[in-house]
Amino acid sequence: MRLTLSTKYALLALEELARRGRPAPARELAAAADIPPAYLAKLVPLLARAGILATQRGRGGGVALARPAQTLSLKEIIEAVEGPEALQDCPFELAPCAGDPRCPLYPVWDPLRARLVAFLAQTSLAEVVRRTQRPKEEKDERNAERP
Amino acid sequence: MRLTLSTKYALLALEELARRGRPAPARELAAAADIPPAYLAKLVPLLARAGILATQRGRGGGVALARPAQTLSLKEIIEAVEGPEALQDCPFELAPCAGDPRCPLYPVWDPLRARLVAFLAQTSLAEVVRRTQRPKEEKDERNAERP
DNA sequence: AATAAAGCGGACAAAAAAGTCCAAATTAGG
DNA sequence: CCTAATTTGGACTTTTTTGTCCGCTTTATT
Numbered sequence: 001m002r003l004t005l006s007t008k009y010a011l012l013a014l015e016e017l018a019r020r021g022r023p024a025p026a027r028e029l030a031a032a033a034d035i036p037p038a039y040l041a042k043l044v045p046l047l048a049r050a051g052i053l054a055t056q057r058g059r060g061g062g063v064a065l066a067r068p069a070q071t072l073s074l075k076e077i078i079e080a081v082e083g084p085e086a087l088q089d090c091p092f093e094l095a096p097c098a099g100d101p102r103c104p105l106y107p108v109w110d111p112l113r114a115r116l117v118a119f120l121a122q123t124s125l126a127e128v129v130r131r132t133q134r135p136k137e138e139k140d141e142r143n144a145e146r147p
Numbered sequence: 148m149r150l151t152l153s154t155k156y157a158l159l160a161l162e163e164l165a166r167r168g169r170p171a172p173a174r175e176l177a178a179a180a181d182i183p184p185a186y187l188a189k190l191v192p193l194l195a196r197a198g199i200l201a202t203q204r205g206r207g208g209g210v211a212l213a214r215p216a217q218t219l220s221l222k223e224i225i226e227a228v229e230g231p232e233a234l235q236d237c238p239f240e241l242a243p244c245a246g247d248p249r250c251p252l253y254p255v256w257d258p259l260r261a262r263l264v265a266f267l268a269q270t271s272l273a274e275v276v277r278r279t280q281r282p283k284e285e286k287d288e289r290n291a292e293r294p
Numbered sequence: 295a296a297t298a299a300a301g302c303g304g305a306c307a308a309a310a311a312a313g314t315c316c317a318a319a320t321t322a323g324g
Numbered sequence: 325c326c327t328a329a330t331t332t333g334g335a336c337t338t339t340t341t342t343g344t345c346c347g348c349t350t351t352a353t354t
Contacts, residue, residue: 004311004312005311005312006311006312025329025330025331026330026331027330036312036313036314038313038314038315039312039313039314041331041332042313042332042333044331044332045331045332045333048331055330055331055332056320056321056330056331057319057320057321057329057330057331057332058319058320058321058322058328058329058330058331059320059321059322059323059327059328059329059330060321060322060323060329060330061320061321061322061329061330061331062329062330062331063331074255106279107278107279108221108270108274108275108278108279112263112266116259116263119259123255127255128255131254131255132253132254132255151341151342152341152342153341153342172299172300172301173300173301174300183342183343183344185343185344185345186342186343186344188301188302189302189303189343191301191302192301192302192303195301202300202301202302203300203301203350203351204299204300204301204302204349204350204351205298205299205300205301205349205350205351205352206297206298206299206300206350206351206352206353207299207300207351207352207353208299208300208301208350208351208352209299209300209301210301
């Protein structure tokens with residue numbers, strides 16, 4: 001349950017990318033989502049290695065979703081950035097009880113954690129895009145859902 | 148939603164204290180709960196100022212629960228350690244969207260956050276103690292609930 | 295009164311997270 | 325072939341978190 005700024009940046013960038021529906025340079029996404037460009041540039045390889053982003057080097061290159069946004073879960077994205085164990089241990093941090101039932105806080109937290117992880121697993125990036133209609137700039141909203 | 152190690156340490160120490168049912172030196176709690184003593188010593192004033200702990204200086208002194216464990220909510224404890232805004236902003240970290248409905252992640256997270264905060268608000272320290280019966284050392288369990 | 299045991303506060307050190315910068319590799323376009 | 329645009333990886337700095345240390349004050353016990 002260690003969700004850092006990196007996770008947020010990744011989600012914001014991916015959401016922007018999914019909203020556009022086509023490849024874009026990472027810098028462009030960083031600018032649009034108000035993320036430090038150099039920091040996002042370090043997250044891109046993590047997402048690429050996890051099979052979430054497809055990258056294209058060189059002029060005219062950029063990043064694209066490696067799979068349709070419907071198939072990219074928040075859980076998967078979080079694990080790519082924070083590591084696979086991030087959602088296992090309790091939100092009250094790691095040692096000395098990471099996922100250990102003997103931890104005094106385990107019985108209190110674990111049911112809640114399980115529900116949270118289930119929610120993250122079943123919520124896709126597409127769902128995030130769908131739920132977040134920007135309040136401003138509602139230019140062409142008719143075919144935005146079905147590109 | 149910024150839950151750090153400090154929160155965990157505070158909860159572990161308070162749980163140990165509540166389990167004992169009587170005042171104890173902070174060092175003793177740290178040793179029992181396997182917490183860095185010097186670190187816990189820095190958390191004590193935060194909890195004392197928040198009206199969660201009552202401290203007694205000098206020889207024979209120590210810390211005690213300022214109020215019955217039934218009336219101490221996890222939410223209150225967390226806010227004392229992390230600051231009052233810790234449970235307001237989204238788990239994907241602070242800026243640029245702390246509790247701001249315009250954040251792209253807000254509609255996804257906020258319902259979940261609300262439920263989590265409600266859970267923390269209605270779960271008391273006594274509840275934690277009750278749910279966490281130590282696997283070992285089950286000496287006198289009969290009147291442990293009603294001191 | 296002296297001593298020992300305790301909380302308090304400030305300064306400091308170590309580790310992790312957040313952020314920046316730059317050179318190298320890659321690739322399209324002129 | 326050359327240049328511009330892009331990702332990649334490493335080194336680096338800054339900030340925050342975590343942890344330690346020490347001296348001060350307070351207070352019960354002797």
